[in-house]
Amino acid sequence: MKRNLVMKVMTLALGMLTFLATTTAASACIWGLYQPEEPKSLREK
C-alpha cells in the first residue's frame, strides 16, 4: 500500500518536473538571475 503510494507520488513528480524542465528550456532563461547548464537532451539544435 505504502509502496504503491510512493510510486504514484514519484510518477507525478516525474511528469511535473519533466514538464517544468521542458518549458524552462523553451524560454530564454530560468526565473531570476541565475541560469544553470541545460541538460544535453534539452539544448537547442
Added chain:
Amino acid sequence: MGNVEKLSNFIASKISANLSIDSEREEVLAYGAFALIQTILSIIIIVIFGVIFDVLIEVLVISFSAAILRKFSGGVHATSPIRCALIGMFIFGVLAFLVKHFIINLDFIYLIVIMMIAFAFVLYIMFKYSPVGSVNKPLKNEKTRKNLKIKSIKFVLYLLILNIILITTYFKTKNSFLLTISLCISTGVVWQSITMVSLGHLIINILDKLLGGTN
C-alpha cells in the same frame, strides 16, 4: 556545486532510483527540480523582504513583471542561485521602496511622462537586443531567437495596455493603488531591460562580487 543544485540532484536521483529511469532523463528531472526550487526560493526571499519593509505588493508586482519578461528576453546572470535570489531581493526591494515612498509622490503628469518614456525605452531594448543569451544558454538558433523576441515584445505590449487601463481607471476613481501597480509594472520592465544592456551587467557583476562571486 551549490546547495540548490545538490538538492535538485538528490530529488532527481531519488525519483530515478524508484522508477528506474536512465541518466539522460535524470538530468532533465534535476533541471526541472532546480527551476522549481530556484523560483520558490526567489519568491520566498522577496516575500520576506516585502513583509519586513512593508512593500509586499510593490515588490511582488515589480519582481513578477521583470521575471516573466526575463523568461522571454534573457539578460545578465549571477554566479550562483543564492546570490541570484539575494541580488533580486535587494534590487526589487530598493525599487519597491522608491516607488512607494518617492516616485508615487511626483505630480501625476510627470508620472505619465515617465511611464511613456519607460515603455518607449523598454520596447526599443526589446526590438534591438531581445533575447540576450548567456554562457549556459547561448540562444544561437535563429528561429528560437525570433520566437523569443516576438514573445518579449508582445508581453511588453500587453503590459502597456494593462497600464493604460489602470491609469484610465485611476483617473476616474482616484484610487492610488491602481497608480502604484501601474508604476510597479513600469519599474519591473525597465529594470529587466537594463539587465539586457551593459549597465545592468555592471550592476549585477558588482553586486555578485560583493556577495563573494568570482566572475
